[in-house]
Amino acid sequence: MRQVFGRPKSLTDAPTHYCPGCSHGIIHRLIAEVIDELDVRENTVGIAPVGCGVLAYDYFDCDFVEASHGRAPAVATGIKRTVPDSVVFCYQGDGDLASIGAAEIIHAATRGEKITVVFVNNATYGMTGGQMAPTTLLGQKTTTSPRGRDAGSAGYPIRVAELLSSLSGVAYISRVSVTSPANVIKAKRALKEAFKVQINKKGFSLVEFLSTCPINWGMSPLEAMKWVDEKMSVYYPLGDYTQVPEVSR
Amino acid sequence: MSEKVLMKGNEAIAEGAILAGCRHFFGYPITPQNEIPEYMSRRMPEVGGVFLQAESEVAGGNMVYGAACAGARVMTTSSSPGISLMQEAISYMAGAELPCVLVNIVRGGPGLGGIQGAQSDYFQATKGGGHGDYRLIVLAPSSVQELMDLTIEAFDLADIYRNPVMILGDAILGQMMEPVVLRERSKINLPPKTWATIGAKGRPKNIISSLRLDPGELEKHNLALQEKYKRITDEQVRYTTYMASDAETLLVAYGTSARVAQAAIDMARERGLKAGLFRPVSLWPFPYDDLKTIALGSRRVLTVEMSHGQMIEDVRLAILGGRPIHFYCRTGGMTPTPREVLNEIERIVEEGI
Ligand SMILES: Cc1ncc(C[n+]2csc(CCOP(=O)(O)OP(=O)(O)O)c2C)c(N)n1
Ligand code: SF4
Numbered sequence: 001m002r003q004v005f006g007r008p009k010s011l012t013d014a015p016t017h018y019c020p021g022c023s024h025g026i027i028h029r030l031i032a033e034v035i036d037e038l039d040v041r042e043n044t045v046g047i048a049p050v051g052c053g054v055l056a057y058d059y060f061d062c063d064f065v066e067a068s069h070g071r072a073p074a075v076a077t078g079i080k081r082t083v084p085d086s087v088v089f090c091y092q093g094d095g096d097l098a099s100i101g102a103a104e105i106i107h108a109a110t111r112g113e114k115i116t117v118v119f120v121n122n123a124t125y126g127m128t129g130g131q132m133a134p135t136t137l138l139g140q141k142t143t144t145s146p147r148g149r150d151a152g153s154a155g156y157p158i159r160v161a162e163l164l165s166s167l168s169g170v171a172y173i174s175r176v177s178v179t180s181p182a183n184v185i186k187a188k189r190a191l192k193e194a195f196k197v198q199i200n201k202k203g204f205s206l207v208e209f210l211s212t213c214p215i216n217w218g219m220s221p222l223e224a225m226k227w228v229d230e231k232m233s234v235y236y237p238l239g240d241y242t243q244v245p246e247v248s249r
Numbered sequence: 250m251s252e253k254v255l256m257k258g259n260e261a262i263a264e265g266a267i268l269a270g271c272r273h274f275f276g277y278p279i280t281p282q283n284e285i286p287e288y289m290s291r292r293m294p295e296v297g298g299v300f301l302q303a304e305s306e307v308a309g310g311n312m313v314y315g316a317a318c319a320g321a322r323v324m325t326t327s328s329s330p331g332i333s334l335m336q337e338a339i340s341y342m343a344g345a346e347l348p349c350v351l352v353n354i355v356r357g358g359p360g361l362g363g364i365q366g367a368q369s370d371y372f373q374a375t376k377g378g379g380h381g382d383y384r385l386i387v388l389a390p391s392s393v394q395e396l397m398d399l400t401i402e403a404f405d406l407a408d409i410y411r412n413p414v415m416i417l418g419d420a421i422l423g424q425m426m427e428p429v430v431l432r433e434r435s436k437i438n439l440p441p442k443t444w445a446t447i448g449a450k451g452r453p454k455n456i457i458s459s460l461r462l463d464p465g466e467l468e469k470h471n472l473a474l475q476e477k478y479k480r481i482t483d484e485q486v487r488y489t490t491y492m493a494s495d496a497e498t499l500l501v502a503y504g505t506s507a508r509v510a511q512a513a514i515d516m517a518r519e520r521g522l523k524a525g526l527f528r529p530v531s532l533w534p535f536p537y538d539d540l541k542t543i544a545l546g547s548r549r550v551l552t553v554e555m556s557h558g559q560m561i562e563d564v565r566l567a568i569l570g571g572r573p574i575h576f577y578c579r580t581g582g583m584t585p586t587p588r589e590v591l592n593e594i595e596r597i598v599e600e601g602i
Contacts, residue, residue, distance in 0.1 A: 043450060057456045061454055074314075078275065107308065
C-alpha cells in the first residue's frame, strides 16, 4: 500500500506544547516539508528563539541551537560563517525579532547573511502571557495595552517585511498566512523559495507568517483565523516584498 | 619559529590567536583595544579565516556563541563597556558549555569612564558578571609575551573544559610594546567536538541549549557545572612569585599592578626592606591555598590594585585573618608608581603593622 500522507522526516514525533488553534504547529510542518523536499535535513541547523517557539529543537529532527531573546540572527551568522555550506534557519516571534532583536535582524539582512528567517508575527507576546508586541495593531487590547494600543503613547506597529525589503543584502522576502488551504500552499511556496535563495547563496531571505494566538487574543481558533484575514492582513498585506533593484545590490 | 619581534600588546593577542588556530573573530570597535580587530581584519583573510565587525557587542557575543556551536576556535575582544554588553552571551555560553576566548582590555569605569588602563572589572570577570551560577577561567597576563602565550593557551583550555576563557588585560598592557618570541603551539590531544551543530549527517541530531525547564534537570546541570569548576580549580591554578621566600612584606598584585609592585620591591630591597611579590596569573581559579602558605611565611601583606579593592576580597579569603592585609590603589585610569608603592611599604613597615 502506498503511503500518501505522513509525518515529514524532519519532524520528530514529540507532541508539541502549542495551544489549540495556534499556527506555530502548521508553520513547523511547512518548514519540515520544505527541508525534506530540498533534501537538506542532514546539513541544516535551526535556531530557536525565546518565545513560544523556544522548544522548536524538540520538534525538528535536525541540529538545533537555542539562542537568547532576539539574537538568533547573530547566532545564525556565527554558524553560517563557520559552516558556509550548511543551511541555517532562524525561527523567531515578533517580540524576539522586531523588538529586542531589531538590531540583529536588520544587520544580518543588510550584510546579506545567507540564512533564512521564519518570522512568526502573532501581534503579541505569546509566551509571557499576551503583552503588547511591536506588531500589535492599533486599538488591539493586550495585557499591557488594556485600553487598546494607542499610537500616541505606544507608537505604530512595525511592518517588518516592508522595512527589511529596503535593505540591499536582502534577496527574498515574503509575507504569508496559513488561514486557508490556498494560503498554506502559497506559504509553502514562499518558504521553499526562501530556502532555495539561501542554498543558491543569493543573500538573506525571510518569510513573515501572520500567525494566530487564540489564547492571548481571547478568541476561538476559528475567530482567530478570521481576525488574521480581516484585521492583520489589512495592515500587513500578503505578498512578496523584495523590491531591491538589482543595480544597488 | 623563535625570532624575537617587537609587538604591541594588543597585536600580540591577535597574532597569538592566529597561532592558536583561531579562524573566527567577531568584534565591535572600542578603545583601547582597536588594534585587535584592525589586525584581525587584515590577518584573517591571509589565513583563510573570518573577520566580521558586529553591529554591537551584544551581537558580537552571540556570533561567538554561534561559531562556537559550530565548533570553531573563536574569539572576541573588547573593553569594559563592551564586555558589559556581552554578559548575556557569556552567561549563555557558560550555560551551554561552549568554548571560546574573550579578551577584556580593561579601562576605567564605571559607565563610560575613561580610556586609560584600570583593573576595576575584576569582580565582573571572576564573580559572575552575567546571570546564573557560572565561572569563566580568567587569566591575567602582565607582559606582552604573556599576553600572547596565555591567549594561545586559552584556546586549549576552552576546548578542554568546554568553557569560555577570559584574558583580563588593561589599556597599558594592550598599548605597550615589548619583544615577543612567537612560539610554536605545543600539540595536545583535544577532545573531538562531537557535540557541534553542523548538520546531523550520519548521526542523531545535536542540540545546544542552556534551557532546562525542569528544576530537577536544571539543578543536575548546575551540579555538573560545579563538578567541572572543581576540576578546573584542582588543575589550573597559576601564579608566580618574586623574592617571596624571605619576604617580610608580601605584595599581592596582578597584571600591570604586578609590574609596578615588582619595581617597588627592587627599590625596597635596595633599602634593606625584605619585600616580595605574589602574582596570581589565574584570577579564577584564584590561588587561595598557595597564597595562604606564602603569606603566612611573611609578616604582612600589601595588596596593590588599580581598583578600589576587588581582588583584595580574594586575598582576605585566602589568608583569613592570618596576617594583616594592607591596600594601596590608584584608579580611574591612574597607575600607581613604584615610588608610591615603596612609600606604602615603608609606611607599614615603620608603623610595625
Ligand atoms: C532578555 C529577555 N527579556 C525578556 C524575556 C521574557 N520573554 C520570553 S518570551 C518573550 C516574548 C516572546 O514573544 P514573541 O517573540 O512575540 O514570541 P511568541 O511567544 O509570541 O511566539 C519575552 C519578553 C526573556 N526571556 N529574555
Ligand atoms: S500562547 Fe499563543 S503563540 Fe503561544 S502556543 Fe499558545 S496560541 Fe501559540
